[in-house]
Amino acid sequence: MTNDYLSKAKVLIVDDEPANVRLLERILALAGCHQVRCTTDPRQALPLFLEVEPDIVLLDLNMPYLNGFTVLEQLKAAISLEDYLPILILTADITVETKRKALTSGAKDFLTKPLDHAEVVLRIQNLIENRFLRQSMQRHNLDLERQVRERTGQLEDTLHELRTTQEQIVKQERLRALGMMAGGIAHDFNNALTMMLGYGELLHPWLEQNGSKREITYLDHIVSAAQDASHVVSRLREFYRPAEDNEIRLPVDLNEVVERVISLTSPKWKGKSRAAGVQIEVVSNLDKVPPVAGNAAELREVLTNLIFNAVDAMPQGGTITLSTTSDVDSAAVTITDTGIGMTPEERERCLEPFFTTKGEHGTGLGLSVVYGIVQRHKGAIEITSEKNAGTTFAIRFPATAEVEAAVKPQIARLDRTLRVLVVDDQEVICELIAEYMHGDGHSTACAYRGDEALKLFQKGTFDLVITDQAMPVMNGSQLAVAVKQHAPEIPVILLTGFGDEMLALGGRPPGVDLVLGKPISHAELRQAVYQAFTASKKLASVA
Numbered sequence: 001m002t003n004d005y006l007s008k009a010k011v012l013i014v015d016d017e018p019a020n021v022r023l024l025e026r027i028l029a030l031a032g033c034h035q036v037r038c039t040t041d042p043r044q045a046l047p048l049f050l051e052v053e054p055d056i057v058l059l060d061l062n063m064p065y066l067n068g069f070t071v072l073e074q075l076k077a078a079i080s081l082e083d084y085l086p087i088l089i090l091t092a093d094i095t096v097e098t099k100r101k102a103l104t105s106g107a108k109d110f111l112t113k114p115l116d117h118a119e120v121v122l123r124i125q126n127l128i129e130n131r132f133l134r135q136s137m138q139r140h141n142l143d144l145e146r147q148v149r150e151r152t153g154q155l156e157d158t159l160h161e162l163r164t165t166q167e168q169i170v171k172q173e174r175l176r177a178l179g180m181m182a183g184g185i186a187h188d189f190n191n192a193l194t195m196m197l198g199y200g201e202l203l204h205p206w207l208e209q210n211g212s213k214r215e216i217t218y219l220d221h222i223v224s225a226a227q228d229a230s231h232v233v234s235r236l237r238e239f240y241r242p243a244e245d246n247e248i249r250l251p252v253d254l255n256e257v258v259e260r261v262i263s264l265t266s267p268k269w270k271g272k273s274r275a276a277g278v279q280i281e282v283v284s285n286l287d288k289v290p291p292v293a294g295n296a297a298e299l300r301e302v303l304t305n306l307i308f309n310a311v312d313a314m315p316q317g318g319t320i321t322l323s324t325t326s327d328v329d330s331a332a333v334t335i336t337d338t339g340i341g342m343t344p345e346e347r348e349r350c351l352e353p354f355f356t357t358k359g360e361h362g363t364g365l366g367l368s369v370v371y372g373i374v375q376r377h378k379g380a381i382e383i384t385s386e387k388n389a390g391t392t393f394a395i396r397f398p399a400t401a402e403v404e405a406a407v408k409p410q411i412a413r414l415d416r417t418l419r420v421l422v423v424d425d426q427e428v429i430c431e432l433i434a435e436y437m438h439g440d441g442h443s444t445a446c447a448y449r450g451d452e453a454l455k456l457f458q459k460g461t462f463d464l465v466i467t468d469q470a471m472p473v474m475n476g477s478q479l480a481v482a483v484k485q486h487a488p489e490i491p492v493i494l495l496t497g498f499g500d501e502m503l504a505l506g507g508r509p510p511g512v513d514l515v516l517g518k519p520i521s522h523a524e525l526r527q528a529v530y531q532a533f534t535a536s537k538k539l540a541s542v543a
């Protein structure tokens with residue numbers, strides 16, 4: 001092991017006595033050390049040292065021109081502080097004073113002349129071993145420091161990610177809590193508003209016959225205020241309501257949504273710019289994007305709100321850019337404006353319901369609706385904004401495989417035809433629903449009143465009842481109860497203009513299997529029939 005050190009070591013010998021130099025060379029060669037450079041001129045010591053970069057220096061003290069102490073000083077200045085480079089003094093003068101002086105000048109050990117061969121080899125071996133071990137320790141330390149630096153960097157990255165995730169979770173939690181609160185408030189408000197609107201409507205025809213003009217006007221004010229409040233509640237509902245199992249998710253082309261919304265909102269941005277004498281330009285950069293599983297009307301509502309906000313943010317005019325992009329598993333739509341931007345606090349809070357900086361001109365519900373819709377579409381919103389520089393909303397939706405998964409159950413059709421009783425006091429609606437049913441191969445009978453429908457039901461054989469809620473004499477929920485008393489296994493779908501409110505109130509009246517809000521599309525109705533029917537079959541088989 002030690003010989004190995006000697007064979008690798010580079011040695012520099014500085015001694016004015018050629019015989020000494022030769023002797024040392026021989027001793028070293030015998031010990032396996034062959035990388036030896038020598039000089040008998042001490043003035044050459046430093047240049048040679050710099051050239052050879054030795055692992056050890058053997059240095060005589062008594063020399064002409066420069067004595068060993070001066071050479072020692074020169075070498076010390078050339079050796080860096082971290083470098084352990086042993087200098088071994090060769091001297092016949094080994095007084096205590098010389099020793100002390102040499103040691104304080106940086107020498108590491110002594111060899112007294114005449115030289116003892118074995119001692120020379122052992123001392124050189126020790127010093128070199130020491131040097132190499134220290135070098136390896138230094139390398140090790142450097143490596144450790146590098147590893148620590150790398151790990152610290154990784155930890156900092158992880159910590160940053162963790163903080164970002166934590167902030168997002170806190171924000172999500174905050175919005176969830178707000179959603180629950182909003183849901184509770186909306187529910188109670190809905191109860192009160194349903195009463196106000198319902199009794200208001202009942203009172204109206206009576207007042208028209210018996211009341212004064214002023215009373216009718218007062219009632220109109222009450223009803224219209226209740227309608228406004230109900231509109232706010234239904235917007236609030238868009239923020240907190242979770243996705244429902246039977247929600248229709250069809251493949252939607254984001255580019256089509258963008259183009260339609262640009263055209264639908266043009267009166268706002270074109271009209272506004274003209275009226276205010278400023279110019280708002282709308283630019284679109286549409287890429288080829290995969291379809292997303294969604295509800296096109298809701299997605300249009302998202303972009304409409306974002307465009308309206310962008311217009312509001314640009315009182316001096318500017319540019320709104322709508323882009324669509326995609327990657328492997330998602331499609332995104334980005335809307336950027338060159339408007340007033342938001343402060344970090346505004347950006348943090350802008351999705352919260354009722355947060356607005358527009359005073360009376362804003363309800364603060366636009367972005368809450370956006371948030372609710374995007375959540376139900378399993379999407380994510382990223383907002384970047386800088387005060388007085390502009391804002392970007394990037395909304396990413398899952399695409400492809402997830403679309404198929406989401407869409408498949410929606411297009412499921414029943415594998416049998418049904419006999420459907422359709423009930424609505426408006427004949428046209430009855431006809432429309434019947435048309436939808438015929439389109440899916442089912443047969444229908446129509447009734448325009450609840451009591452008539454019940455008679456028909458009791459006489460005939462029906463597999464399903466689709467009924468309106470508000471009808472004279474017997475309304476839809478009363479009909480549902482009567483149907484269930486007669487045939488509990490027959491599913492009843494309640495189709496009503498109050499669908500939203502009813503759902504927000506927490507559900508279905510007794511006897512009703514599904515509540516649907518009007519207006520309803522063919523696909524939505526088909527899905528509902530499928531759902532009501534398969535659910536009732538499941539129940540029947542359990543029973």
Ligand SMILES: Nc1ncnc2c1ncn2[C@@H]1O[C@H](COP(=O)(O)OP(=O)(O)OP(=O)(O)O)[C@@H](O)[C@H]1O
Binds near residue numbers: 313339340351365367
């Ligand atoms: N593009 C934007 N640039 C600057 N600020 C914006 C932008 N979009 C939204 N904001 C800020 O977020 C707030 C909330 O927006 P949100 O759409 O929810 O409500 P609103 O526009 O104030 O009112 P509403 O949409 O109900 O009429 C705004 O008042 C505004 O401060």
Ligand SMILES: [Mg+2]
Binds near residue numbers: 305308309362366367
């Ligand atoms: Mg808005």
